[in-house]
Amino acid sequence: MTSVEEVLTSNLYVQQTKKLYKIGEILGLHEDQLTALSTPERVIQVKIQIKGKDGLIKTFTGWRSQHNSALGPYKGGVRFHPNVTQDEVIALSMIMTWKNSLLQLPYGGGKAGVRVDPKSLSREELEQLSRNFIDAIYKYIGSDIDVPAPDVNTDSQIMSWFLDEYTKISGKIDPATFTGKPVDLGGLSVREFSTGLGVVHTAKLAADKFLGGLEGRRVIIQGFGNLGSFAAKFFQENGATVIGVSDSKGGVINPNGLDYNKLEEVKKTTGSVVNYPEGKKVTNDELLVTETDILVPAALENVIHKYNAPKIKSKLIVEGANGPLTADADSILKERGIPVVPDILANSGGVVGSYVEWANNRMGEIINEDDAKKLILTRMEKAFEEIYKKYNSLGDQDLRTAAMVVAVERVIRAMRVRGLI
Numbered sequence: 242m243t244s245v246e247e248v249l250t251s252n253l254y255v256q257q258t259k260k261l262y263k264i265g266e267i268l269g270l271h272e273d274q275l276t277a278l279s280t281p282e283r284v285i286q287v288k289i290q291i292k293g294k295d296g297l298i299k300t301f302t303g304w305r306s307q308h309n310s311a312l313g314p315y316k317g318g319v320r321f322h323p324n325v326t327q328d329e330v331i332a333l334s335m336i337m338t339w340k341n342s343l344l345q346l347p348y349g350g351g352k353a354g355v356r357v358d359p360k361s362l363s364r365e366e367l368e369q370l371s372r373n374f375i376d377a378i379y380k381y382i383g384s385d386i387d388v389p390a391p392d393v394n395t396d397s398q399i400m401s402w403f404l405d406e407y408t409k410i411s412g413k414i415d416p417a418t419f420t421g422k423p424v425d426l427g428g429l430s431v432r433e434f435s436t437g438l439g440v441v442h443t444a445k446l447a448a449d450k451f452l453g454g455l456e457g458r459r460v461i462i463q464g465f466g467n468l469g470s471f472a473a474k475f476f477q478e479n480g481a482t483v484i485g486v487s488d489s490k491g492g493v494i495n496p497n498g499l500d501y502n503k504l505e506e507v508k509k510t511t512g513s514v515v516n517y518p519e520g521k522k523v524t525n526d527e528l529l530v531t532e533t534d535i536l537v538p539a540a541l542e543n544v545i546h547k548y549n550a551p552k553i554k555s556k557l558i559v560e561g562a563n564g565p566l567t568a569d570a571d572s573i574l575k576e577r578g579i580p581v582v583p584d585i586l587a588n589s590g591g592v593v594g595s596y597v598e599w600a601n602n603r604m605g606e607i608i609n610e611d612d613a614k615k616l617i618l619t620r621m622e623k624a625f626e627e628i629y630k631k632y633n634s635l636g637d638q639d640l641r642t643a644a645m646v647v648a649v650e651r652v653i654r655a656m657r658v659r660g661l662i
């Protein structure tokens with residue numbers, strides 16, 4: 242196998258299990274306990290069919306993985322992507338278990354994926370696909386069972402179709418079954434940008450500890466979707482200089498800085514940030530190894546691995562995406578003294594925003610947008626402090642290890658009192 246093939250086929254579930262086993266060693270967990278922690282409670286595979294605009298039936302496969310419910314109902318997003326696999330969805334649901342535990346949310350971990358290229362569908366086809374996915378999984382979800390939300394290639398419009406379909410089939414009016422909804426359906430406008438806001442907030446907390454502050458720092462962001470674009474906005478507003486961005490078509494670098502509003506305009510009008518007029522066009526591989534102060538992978542998993550980790554020229558990495566670093570990359574970056582703010586903290590602004598929306602729906606809409614924003618940032622600051630304390634007390638370990646120790650211990654305590662571990 243060539244190095245490129247090895248990276249392309251590296252499996253997120255294997256990577257996440259390796260990271261969990263490392264925590265097992267530190268906590269002195271038995272093999273049986275690690276199996277109990279890594280095995281999903283239920284994985285639902287469904288066949289989704291839609292009638293295409295050409296009159297032909299198109300068939301897709303989707304999964305919802307319900308990883309662990311020791312701390313509460315399963316919670317996590319729904320991804321539409323042509324490369325989604327069952328293993329990937331299980332791994333992403335396991336990440337959600339640790340993330341929700343770390344942030345002390347009353348949730349377990351879940352995630353869904355549908356293997357589809359949504360860009361190849363018309364709006365009508367996308368609506369059919371979204372509704373038919375809910376038809377297939379509705380028995381297994383609910384505001385106190387499993388609460389889906391947006392992830393890659395899904396947004397508030399798709400949550401609206403989900404909710405409408407769920408209401409029709411179940412006969413229940415329960416908007417807290419989904420989060421990331423539009424404001425008109427009980428959503429919070431904060432949720433749309435809360436993941437990006439949280440990434441920049443944790444980057445600031447980490448930059449204060451490791452770089453002497455965020456202001457004036459150079460930032461590179463891979464991915465310019467929900468997370469990447471809002472992260473670019475908030476970095477700029479916090480006095481950092483975004484010098485590189487990318488999307489699936491490639492990237493652009495300008496050491497003098499890229500303007501957020503102009504990036505948005507270019508993305509909207511041309512379909513890709515690669516067409517930003519002032520700057521050097523780069524591939525995604527080149528972007529990741531360009532010299533900068535802060536690197537934010539905010540697209541897909543396994544992009545920093547044993548082959549490019551030795552070449553990274555960033556002083557701090559903030560994981561916007563879920564699982565962007567392999568276990569090998571973790572070891573290499575730790576050896577090189579480059580701190581990595583782990584996904585389960587860095588991108589948790591999304592799920593904390595979802596939690597506020599869910600709680601608001603259940604309590605009768607009593608939280609306003611300002612309070613919601615404060616709650617998200619305060620909750621993340623608390624988790625950051627807890628991780629930093631653990632990081633200092635563990636000795637020679639990285640921030641991910643500290644975060645996972647805190648998160649896994651909390652899940653173990655809940656499983657233990659239930660007699661599950």
Ligand SMILES: NC(=O)C1=CN([C@@H]2O[C@H](COP(=O)(O)OP(=O)(O)OC[C@H]3O[C@@H](n4cnc5c(N)ncnc54)[C@H](OP(=O)(O)O)[C@@H]3O)[C@@H](O)[C@H]2O)C=CC1
Binds near residue numbers: 394467539542561589
């Ligand atoms: N949305 C949320 O609330 C949360 C998201 N996350 C995680 O953040 C990451 C991004 O999610 P989100 O922003 O929502 O997703 P989006 O679908 O909104 O955006 C994804 C971005 O990644 C780009 N991309 C896709 N493939 C590649 C590639 N091979 N190389 C470079 N860029 C690529 C896309 O490019 P293009 O624009 O060309 O399609 C797009 O800009 C995921 O890992 C997700 O799980 C984590 C927590 C919450």
Ligand SMILES: O=C(O)CCC(=O)C(=O)O
Binds near residue numbers: 318388421563
């Ligand atoms: O908002 C949510 O419920 C989950 C978002 C998500 O999928 C994630 O944090 O990876």
